[in-house]
Amino acid sequence: MHTARAFACKTLNLTDLDETPLWGYAGRTLSGAVTTAQSTGWLRVVAELPDKAHGKLWDGPKSAQELLPVAIPRPVLHRIYDWQTAGWAYRAELYQHMDATVISRSPVLEHDPALPEAWWTKLRTALDSLADTPTDRIAVREEYIRRAVPEFTGCDVGEITWSTAHGDFHWSNLGGPDLTILDWESWGRAPVGFDAAQLYLYSLHTSATASRVRRTLAHVLDTPAARVAELTVCAQVLQAADRTPFYRDLAGPVKEYLDAAYERTR
Template identity: 55%
Template structure:
């Protein structure tokens, strides 16, 4: 690696400074995720049964058809380096609903609104699509379900609930 992780924690905090991530970093992230999405795998990061059962329970939304793509599976700020992009921690790469990775990155950015807005803007084409919305609802569900057990998810839960109310 030539660059350190963007953050020491999966959740971005106001003390983390992302001004040094150039536009080329964001372009590289787009390219890396697009290449990854096309890799074929039989592994699954999230099972369809989980999505069908838990997403309505935690979000109140019943998902329709699911578009699957290969995902990193653990995309957050401690698994991304900068200013040169490298994706770290690959043991979770598997098929997931479209938008799952960028939804996780967005949700882990909520404590820093300008960065969350940048993630949302960068990946609006995916996140604002019907297929991407299922990936986003799945990521929200996972965070809310894990919040009682995982401190950094507990920290995100309020922001995730507010985000769900806007969806």
């Protein structure tokens, strides 16, 4: 990946500014600051097996740049460059460099970030704008919901109402103090309130922030339609708890929330 990053910098006439670029999940991506002839940028390099270098995750950032409203605060994707070598497919994505700092290195929040009031206002506006964006992309499949929710939460699914979601809306994909939303690989259709539910449940270790998420997004979370979204996020956490440390740590609070908020069939 370091070799691929160096190749991308050379090919795109970039100067690498980052001696310790940031690794993505499972080493699939490597990202860091660069300079272009005009300004500072952010280079993200993605690696995938050639037969998997297509589809939702591969093209998510590109389609987000092309299709989402400009009012949703996110880095502008300036350029994409693809190549293959040594049995791997690579994609270099050159983004606008943002001044915002990622709020948490873990998807699950462990501290109160003390975000300004404007951040919360922009959060609500951004999610409302995203929810109304038409797309045929799928973030969460109905087949998964109807299988996993009863299995891992003990609750029935019922009717599902759909809207558009980021799909991976947790604290390491959010920047502050000026709201910035990162990593648009997974965006698409999901149950109404999916992003709000994920942010709330991933905040359960920090009660003050969880309460603030709930209050800010109550117009979505406190509706009957958001029930499926909450149960789906709970199922995702509990399903992965035995193999992912931050999900394992969150499993207890999620179970407590399920017991308090939902009547379970078993």
